[in-house]
Amino acid sequence: MERATFGGGCFWCVEAALKELEGVDEVTSGYAGGHTEGPTYEAVCTGETGHAEVVQLAYDPDVVGYDDLLEVFFTIHDPTQVNRQGPDVGSQYRSAIYAHDGRQLELAEAFVEELEAADVYDDPIATEIEPLETFYEAEAYHQDYFEKNPTDAYCRMHAAPKIDKVRERFTEKVRVDD
Template sequence: MERATFGGGCFWCIEAAFDVLDGVDRVTSGYAGGHVDEPTYRAVCSGETGHAEVVEVAYDPETVGYDELLEVFFTIHDPTTRNRQGPDVGSQYRSAIFTHDEDQQATAEAFVEALEEEGVYDDPIVTEIEPLETFYEAEEYHQDYFAKNPEQAYCAMYAAPKVEKVRERFAVRSTSD
């Protein structure tokens, strides 16, 4: 298994969307990119730790490639809004890719450059791309949140449409669970 780490708003939504992809073994919600050791959800939500809410995707590169994960990532969030996704506002909701090696760094940078050249978005992409220093796993109650709480209002309004989008757009690569 290889790992990829993405931040694009609330980790419940991002986790749920990646979780339906064929080749993804596990998606873990957590925090990255900050300056405080062992951050808590409350501390991250304060915006004072510098962390982003992220997901760590463990995937089989023989089934799904890193470039395909990037395609999904840029489909399920708005990479042109700084520190905001939908109703979630703050640096903890920034668009970010935390790379695990130089190949991921180069692939992510080239992917963003291609999106910009193609004019996919009306506004410039503000996604941060930086090497992952430390991934901190979020508290247990955040793990598989959408799967455990699909009827919860936030999940129904924001996570469910992202999951449906992935299932529709990436049908060949998504699981039916």
């Protein structure tokens, strides 16, 4: 298993969408990229910890590659928005990739360069790409939030469309239930 860490707005939405992928064994919501040790959700929401809401995946690279994860990640959020995603505003909702090693760092940078060269977005990509220093797991009530709260209005409005997009656009990569 390898690990990947992405921030693309509210971690509930990113977690729910990436869990759809075959080869993704585990998705954990948490915080990264900040300067405060042991951040809490309440502290991160102030924007003063420097942390972003992120998800950390454990995945099987023989089933789903890091490049596949990047493709899905850039499809389920708007990487051109600075310090926001949809209704969520603040540095904790920034677009970010926290690389676990030099290979991931190089792949992420090259992926963004390809997107920019192809003019995929009207605006420049604002995604931060940097090495992961520390990942802090979010509180238990944030884990598997969409699964536990499928009728929650926020989830229905923001997470469900991301899941639908993954299922429609990446059919061959979606987990098949037994």
